[in-house]
Amino acid sequence: xxxxxxxxxxxxxxxxxxxxxxxxTEVNGSYDLPVLALLSExxxxxxxxFVKNSGSLKEMASQMKLSYPTVRxxxxxxxxxINSYETSL
Amino acid sequence: MKNxxxxxxxxxxxxRIAGWQAFGLGLFFVVLMGLLGAYSDIxxxxxxxxxxxxxxxxxxxLYLGIDLVCLVVVMWITGLIVxxxxxxxxxxxTMTLAKAPFLLxxxxxxxxxxxxxxxxxxxxxxxxxxxxxxxxIALSIPVIIWSITLMYNAFKISCDIKGSKLTVAFIIALxxxxxxxxxxIYLFV
Numbered sequence: 001x002x003x004x005x006x007x008x009x010x011x012x013x014x015x016x017x018x019x020x021x022x023x024x025t026e027v028n029g030s031y032d033l034p035v036l037a038l039l040s041e042x043x044x045x046x047x048x049x050f051v052k053n054s055g056s057l058k059e060m061a062s063q064m065k066l067s068y069p070t071v072r073x074x075x076x077x078x079x080x081x082i083n084s085y086e087t088s089l
Numbered sequence: 090m091k092n093x094x095x096x097x098x099x100x101x102x103x104x105r106i107a108g109w110q111a112f113g114l115g116l117f118f119v120v121l122m123g124l125l126g127a128y129s130d131i132x133x134x135x136x137x138x139x140x141x142x143x144x145x146x147x148x149x150x151l152y153l154g155i156d157l158v159c160l161v162v163v164m165w166i167t168g169l170i171v172x173x174x175x176x177x178x179x180x181x182x183t184m185t186l187a188k189a190p191f192l193l194x195x196x197x198x199x200x201x202x203x204x205x206x207x208x209x210x211x212x213x214x215x216x217x218x219x220x221x222x223x224x225x226i227a228l229s230i231p232v233i234i235w236s237i238t239l240m241y242n243a244f245k246i247s248c249d250i251k252g253s254k255l256t257v258a259f260i261i262a263l264x265x266x267x268x269x270x271x272x273x274i275y276l277f278v
Binding site for chain 1: 103104105106107108111175176179246247249
């Protein structure tokens, strides 16, 4: 799991260096983490499952053995988090 | 750990079951309540209320029908006011299933000896002479608390509301639905 917050002061981390393992090239700068990367691992897995199920909450509920409104509420929570991350950027 | 899971499920089954599935299961319990209540003299004459009175099968089902309609409609309208997007079937299903604990009182009615009403009017304390009646009253308290807990969780999950907004909206809706059911039962049954 990619760390997204500073373990010392809990500020949001930025990407400073990306490295190519094939040729050794390093790309340095200061890049914001994508919004999706800021979500918890569970939330990211939820989004992946959402996409793989073509956005069908009914299918997801069946797979996750949860009720439809519970799955919809989880989606609403993620939407709320994404909106707050986008507002703070 | 397993006990905790079972307890958690009994207090909030709606993370697993809602919609038509909850409605089907809840309706089964409600029909059973109506049937048994008619023969055990337990009348559910309010959303979270019950009394021991001699009633017919039709009256038993009319009481329950009015209770359920009042509960669902008032919770639905309250949900429309405080929430943005939810399904009616989730409110219908979860609220119907939330009535299930009252089945225990329908069954307990068979083992309860009601003191003579005319004697109760003369001396109200006579009800304490019937041990089974006292047990029924004592049993009704945790059953009502359980049902209200289920209704609260049903409302919370169906409408996706949190915090003080949820608590205030739920309390008002419950009181209104109880009052409405009492009025409708008085007028039409």
